[in-house]
Amino acid sequence: MGSERTQVGRVSGTVALGPDEVVSGRPFVAVEKTAMDLEILHSILSDVRGIAVEVEEGVRQLEPYQKLAWRAGGYTHRLLVCDSERVTSHPGLCVVGFFGDKRPTTDPWDLEEANSEIVAEFAKYPGILAYASVELPMGHWANMVLHDDPIDTQFWRTSKMHAKAVESLSPKHYFSVRIHNGHLTSSIFDRPRIVIQKTKYFDYTGREAWRAERTLAPG
Numbered sequence: 001m002g003s004e005r006t007q008v009g010r011v012s013g014t015v016a017l018g019p020d021e022v023v024s025g026r027p028f029v030a031v032e033k034t035a036m037d038l039e040i041l042h043s044i045l046s047d048v049r050g051i052a053v054e055v056e057e058g059v060r061q062l063e064p065y066q067k068l069a070w071r072a073g074g075y076t077h078r079l080l081v082c083d084s085e086r087v088t089s090h091p092g093l094c095v096v097g098f099f100g101d102k103r104p105t106t107d108p109w110d111l112e113e114a115n116s117e118i119v120a121e122f123a124k125y126p127g128i129l130a131y132a133s134v135e136l137p138m139g140h141w142a143n144m145v146l147h148d149d150p151i152d153t154q155f156w157r158t159s160k161m162h163a164k165a166v167e168s169l170s171p172k173h174y175f176s177v178r179i180h181n182g183h184l185t186s187s188i189f190d191r192p193r194i195v196i197q198k199t200k201y202f203d204y205t206g207r208e209a210w211r212a213e214r215t216l217a218p219g
Helices: 031-056 084-089 109-124 152-156 160-173
Strands: 014-017 066-072 075-081 094-102 128-135 141-147 174-184 194-203 210-215
Touching: 031 075, 031 084, 031 094, 031 128, 031 141, 031 174, 031 194, 084 128, 094 160, 094 194, 109 128, 109 160, 160 174
Parallel strands: 014 210
Antiparallel strands: 066 075, 075 128, 094 141, 094 174, 128 141, 174 194, 194 210
16 A cells, blocks of 8 residues: 655656555546556457457458457457558557546547547657557547657647647546556567556646556656
């Protein structure tokens, strides 16, 4: 069990959390949430691997940036593979996982429109190799991006659409957000595990956004 921080230290406006630290009044920061998110990310990774196996075996033809969608267990799964060869050949892809606690009364049309535009921009960022998402209960979604180098996320942040989503749409549509950064332990075909190295937290319930960051494993 973690010890509760009584006086929170800030680094450039961001709270620095220990590996098992808890924060009173912010349950979305609980370490248990990371374990739950990791299970979902592994499920999404299985989707990516399943499609990759079908392509490798010649069962499926897949064009670059082709969008796939299907229903399983009553929920929608979506996948876009930008470069199937690099997705399958890389020895340990980088991972970004997004989880948000959505506001139930906000019309999602502008968020969905922005998401479509962000995905359409992936061709400008060749380091991004795949994007997958799965629908969760209560209208929530989990998203995962696979890319081949940590620096790719820095280039991605230069996108105006991505900046708009972070700065204006996220506070409007979410109570809180968790963004996990990590990597795969091996190539897709070797049934890799996901190692989460760092998690960023955003709380939009106050007048100003509350931000925190937790480092779980060395980079």
